[in-house]
Amino acid sequence: MALEDIIKPENLVYKKPDIMNDNPMHYCPGCSHGVVHKLVAEVIEEMGLVEDTIGVTPVGCAVFAYNYIDIDWEEAAHGRAPALATAIKRLRPNKLVFTYQGDGDLAAIGTAETIHACNRGESIAIIFINNGIYGMTGGQMAPTTIEGMKTATCPYGRDYKLNGYPLKITNQLKDLDGIRYVTRQSVQTAAAVRKAKKAIRKAFENCMDGKGGASVVEVVSTCSSGWKLSPEKANKWMEENMFPEYPLGDLIDKDANK
Amino acid sequence: MSEEVKLMKGNEAIAHAAIRCGCDGYFGYPITPQSEVMETLMEVEPWKTTGMVVLQAESEVSSINMVYGGAATGKKVMTSSSSPGVSLMQEGISYLAGAELPALIVNVMRGGPGLGTIQPSQSDYFQTTKGGGHGDYRLIALAPASVQEMADFVGLAFDLAFKYRNPAIILADGVIGQMMEKVVLPDFKPRRTDEEVEKQCPWAATGRKMSRKNNIITSLELKPEVMEQNNLRFQAKYKQIEENEVRYEEILCDDAEYLLVAFGCSARICQKACEIARAEGIKLGLLRPITLWPFPTKAIAGYANKVKAMLSVELNAGQMVEDVRLAVNGKVPVEHYGRLGGIVFTPDEIVNAVKTKLM
Numbered sequence: 035m036a037l038e039d040i041i042k043p044e045n046l047v048y049k050k051p052d053i054m055n056d057n058p059m060h061y062c063p064g065c066s067h068g069v070v071h072k073l074v075a076e077v078i079e080e081m082g083l084v085e086d087t088i089g090v091t092p093v094g095c096a097v098f099a100y101n102y103i104d105i106d107w108e109e110a111a112h113g114r115a116p117a118l119a120t121a122i123k124r125l126r127p128n129k130l131v132f133t134y135q136g137d138g139d140l141a142a143i144g145t146a147e148t149i150h151a152c153n154r155g156e157s158i159a160i161i162f163i164n165n166g167i168y169g170m171t172g173g174q175m176a177p178t179t180i181e182g183m184k185t186a187t188c189p190y191g192r193d194y195k196l197n198g199y200p201l202k203i204t205n206q207l208k209d210l211d212g213i214r215y216v217t218r219q220s221v222q223t224a225a226a227v228r229k230a231k232k233a234i235r236k237a238f239e240n241c242m243d244g245k246g247g248a249s250v251v252e253v254v255s256t257c258s259s260g261w262k263l264s265p266e267k268a269n270k271w272m273e274e275n276m277f278p279e280y281p282l283g284d285l286i287d288k289d290a291n292k
Numbered sequence: 293m294s295e296e297v298k299l300m301k302g303n304e305a306i307a308h309a310a311i312r313c314g315c316d317g318y319f320g321y322p323i324t325p326q327s328e329v330m331e332t333l334m335e336v337e338p339w340k341t342t343g344m345v346v347l348q349a350e351s352e353v354s355s356i357n358m359v360y361g362g363a364a365t366g367k368k369v370m371t372s373s374s375s376p377g378v379s380l381m382q383e384g385i386s387y388l389a390g391a392e393l394p395a396l397i398v399n400v401m402r403g404g405p406g407l408g409t410i411q412p413s414q415s416d417y418f419q420t421t422k423g424g425g426h427g428d429y430r431l432i433a434l435a436p437a438s439v440q441e442m443a444d445f446v447g448l449a450f451d452l453a454f455k456y457r458n459p460a461i462i463l464a465d466g467v468i469g470q471m472m473e474k475v476v477l478p479d480f481k482p483r484r485t486d487e488e489v490e491k492q493c494p495w496a497a498t499g500r501k502m503s504r505k506n507n508i509i510t511s512l513e514l515k516p517e518v519m520e521q522n523n524l525r526f527q528a529k530y531k532q533i534e535e536n537e538v539r540y541e542e543i544l545c546d547d548a549e550y551l552l553v554a555f556g557c558s559a560r561i562c563q564k565a566c567e568i569a570r571a572e573g574i575k576l577g578l579l580r581p582i583t584l585w586p587f588p589t590k591a592i593a594g595y596a597n598k599v600k601a602m603l604s605v606e607l608n609a610g611q612m613v614e615d616v617r618l619a620v621n622g623k624v625p626v627e628h629y630g631r632l633g634g635i636v637f638t639p640d641e642i643v644n645a646v647k648t649k650l651m
Contacts, residue, residue: 106497108364109510118361150350
C-alpha cells in the first residue's frame with residue numbers, strides 16, 4: 035500500500051495537539067515534563083479553551099513551557115506563580131488560569147503563595163511536578179527530596195537530622211478550606227498518563243464552573259539527569275522509592291460525594 | 293464639573309482617586325503609615341460599583357506579584373506600602389520593569405533602616421531613583437507635596453505607566469499620607485472594557501485569539517546578544533522619558549540668590565522657610581522636583597548660573613543632594629540639610645541651615 039493511501043484523516047488514530055508547536059524541547063530524555071505538557075495542551079484543546087487560557091510558568095525547568103504550548107503565558111518570579119494567577123483570575127474571571135510549577139518553586143520558595151492562594155479558594159489549577167530535585171540549576175536538594183537520595187547539595191544522601199524532612203505539601207493543601215481537589219498522579223505508563231490526563235481535565239473544569247476552590251494536580255515525576263539514571267531505570271526508581279513516600283491517588287475531591 | 297471640596301488624609305485620597313480613575317485592581321498588605329489606603333478601599337467596596345478588585349494579600353511579596361499578574365493582562369493595577377514593605381517588593385518591581393508592564397506602586401515612606409520607625413522620612417530616595425531591585429531599570433517616580441497631589445498623581449502615574457509600558461511609583465512620606473487637607477477628587481472615569489484593554493494593550497496576556505500569535509509576558513532571555521538588545525530598548529525608552537516627562541515647581545525663584553531644593557513634605561516646610569527668610573531680607577527660593585526620576589537636572593543646572601549656593605533639604609542623610617550636585621557640576625556650592633529617623637525639621641531650622649551652610 036502506498037504511503038499516501040495510509041496517511042489520510044480517516045485513518046488518524048493519534049496526533050499531537052495543534053497548540054503544541056514544533057520547537058525542539060530543552061527537556062532531557064526521559065523527563066516527565068514533555069508528557070505533562072502534552073496533557074495540558076490536549077485538555078485545553080479538548081475543552082475548547084485555547085482562546086480563554088492564561089498559563090503561568092515558574093522558575094525551574096518548566097520556565098520555558100511558553101515556548102512549546104501556543105497559548106498566552108506569563109512567566110513568574112521564583113515561587114510567585116500562585117500570586118500572579120490569583121490576580122489574573124480575579125481580573126479575568128472567565129478565563130482558565132493555571133500555574134505549572136516544580137517542587138522547589140511550589141514547596142520551598144513559594145510555600146506562602148501556594149498555601150494562601152489555595153486557602154483563599156482561588157479558582158485556579160496548579161500543576162505540580164514533583165521529582166524531588168532542582169533540575170534546572172543542576173540537581174540540588176529539593177524540599178521533596180526523600181531520605182538517602184543523593185543530590186548536588188546532599189551528596190551523601192538526604193539526612194533528616196541535617197536537612198529535615200521532605201515536605202509533602204499536597205498532604206497539607208488537602209486540609210485547607212479553600213481547596214476543592216487535590217490529587218497525586220504520575221506519567222510513567224500509558225495507564226498512568228490516562229489517569230493524569232483525567233485529573234488535569236477535572237482540575238481545569240473546576241476552574242471554569244464558577245463554584246470556586248483551588249485544584250492541585252501533583253505529578254510524581256522523574257529527572258533522569260538529576261537522578262543520574264537512564265530513563266527506564268528512573269521510572270523504576272520512582273516506583274520503588276518515590277511512590278512509598280508519595281502514594282498516588284486522590285487526596286481530596288470535594289465534589290466526589292455530591 | 294462640580295468642584296466638591298473634601299477634607300481627608302493623603303492615604304484616603306489615594307484610595308478614592310484610584311476608584312475614580314478607573315483602576316481595575318488593588319493588592320496590598322497592611323503597614324503603617326499607609327494602611328488607610330486599603331482600609332478606605334475595603335470600606336467603600338468599589339467592586340460593587342466600578343467592579344474594581346481589592347484584595348489583601350499574605351505579604352508584600354505576594355501583593356507586588358499580584359500586581360505583576362494583573363498588569364500582564366493589560367489591567368490598571370496598583371499596590372501601596374511603606375518602606376520595609378516596599379523593600380520586599382523590589383523583586384517584583386524589577387520583574388515589572390523587565391517585562392515592560394504598566395503598574396502603580398505607592399510608597400508612603402517611614403524612617404529606616406530595618407524596621408526603623410513609623411514616623412515620616414524620605415530615606416527611600418536612593419531605592420526609588422537608583423534601582424532598588426536588580427538590573428538596569430528605572431521607575432517613573434512622582435513625589436506629591438499635598439493631599440491634592442496624592443489624588444491627582446494616581447491618574448497621572450497610570451497614564452505615564454501605560455504610555456511607556458513601565459511601572460510608576462508615587463513616592464510620598466508619612467506626613468503627606470497622614471495629614472488631612474482639603475482636596476478636590478478627580479472626576480469619575482469608567483474602567484476600560486475588556487475590548488478597550490485589548491485594543492490599548494495588544495501585547496497583554498488576555499487569552500490568545502487565533503487571529504494573533506500567543507502573547508508571552510516575560511523578562512527572561514538567555515541569549516546575551518538578544519538580552520543586550522532588550523536592555524538597549526529599555527534605555528532608549530528611559531531616555532525618551534527623561535526628555536518628555538520632567539516635572540517640577542519653582543517657588544519664589546525669579547530673584548533668588550539662594551536656592552532650596554526639596555520634594556514632598558520637605559518642600560512644604562521649605563516654602564514657609566522661604567517666607568521667613570525673605571522677611572529677614574534673604575532672597576531664598578525653592579525648586580521642588582515633582583518627578584524624582586526623571587530628575588529636573590536641566591532646570592537645576594540653569595539655576596547654577598543664577599544663585600550663589602543651593603541647599604538640598606531632605607528627611608534623610610543626604611540622598612537627592614547627589615543628583616543636585618551632578619546637575620550643578622561644581623558651579624556653586626551645594627549643601628545638604630536633613631533630619632533622620634522620623635524627626636521632621638521646622639522652617640526656622642531650615643533658615644538657620646541656609647545661614648550657616650550657604651552664607
